Amino acid sequence: MNIVNPFSLEGKTIFVTGASSGIGRGVAVACSQMGAKVIITGRNEKRLSETMSMMNGDSHQQYICDINNAESVKDLVAKLPSLDGIVHCAGIDQRIPAKQLLEQDVDNLMNVNFKAPVLLQSCLLQQRKVAKGASIIFIASVASWSPSIGHSIYSASKGAVVSFSKCLALELAPRKIRVNSISPAMVWTDLIKESGVSAEQLKEDESKYPLKRYGTPVDIANLAVYMLSDASSWMTGSNVDITGGGN
Secondary structure (H helix, E strand, C coil): CCCCCCCCCCCCEEEECCCCCHHHHHHHHHHHHCCCEEEEEECCHHHHHHHHHHCCCCCCEEEECCCCCHHHHHHHHHHCCCEEEEEECCCCCCCCCHHHCCHHHHHHHHHHHHHHHHHHHHHHHHCCCEEEEEEEEEECCHHHCCCCCCCHHHHHHHHHHHHHHHHHHHHHHHHCCEEEEEEECCECCHHHHCCCCCHHHHHHHHCCCCCCCCECHHHHHHHHHHHHCHHHCCCCCCEEEECCCCC
């Protein structure tokens, strides 16, 4: 009896941005465990190499790239093979009260969280690097619909990502290319640990979640594996909240 695993990524080539830490690292490792050839990118060579050392198999590749730099992106995309999956994980967080916002603050958050992945995805399509039937995932955030003080531009950037992914899903549907986004609530990553919020405050907030914990990169990565696999072949244009029951 042949046992078919619909969640397998065997034979697929997956490209993951922001793979030097956090959710991006978790996604890259999980994809390798499910049999994919994984191509990772990030700005920190040492941390990217650490991610590579955690992955199963030896067919993977890594590239140092600042996805905010148009020429760097163009050069990177030219090196890539045909891709069966793309996961846009690169992003930053910054809390600034609206009355204190400067133009550079708005540009910084929107450029990294929205403009960079959008233009990278456009370049991938222009250079015909996205295979027919591929799956594209954008990592967004529940911040797009759950407001918090000081998060106005971060929330706006993630809301823009969700809207863009839904439109892109319609444009690419004729080629059977699926586009979805994932909106996590709080996940234990370096972004949270370096946010300036005390460990005590984070633990207190964590205890308010129905499941009594924040998420981990593995939690998000497992959902990404489903979206990248053939198990989700009838899923496109969706934004999935993963929140531990929080709202």
